[in-house]
Amino acid sequence: MQDMALLVQASGETDRLCPVDQVNMAKEIAHMIVVDRCPTCSGVWLDGGELERLKGDVNEQAILAMSRGFGFP
Numbered sequence: 375m376q377d378m379a380l381l382v383q384a385s386g387e388t389d390r391l392c393p394v395d396q397v398n399m400a401k402e403i404a405h406m407i408v409v410d411r412c413p414t415c416s417g418v419w420l421d422g423g424e425l426e427r428l429k430g431d432v433n434e435q436a437i438l439a440m441s442r443g444f445g446f447p
């Protein structure tokens with residue numbers, strides 16, 4: 375599946391609020407999965423099953439690349 379198709383599919387999902395600062399998270403494509411990223415604190419939300427897809431399909435290097443910029447408060 376192409377990234378663009380993933381994004382279209384994801385646009386049907388409801389926006390999530392960041393659990394840290396309650397702002398709308400922006401949808402982003404990272405290594406063929408859709409993640410919700412908070413523009414304020416750069417936290418990333420993975421939908422159920424997405425972590426499993428990461429574990430199964432993506433190598434460790436890609437996970438490291440995706441999580442770069444993830445900030446803990």
Ligand SMILES: [Zn+2]
Nearest residue numbers: 392394412415
């Ligand atoms: Zn946040």
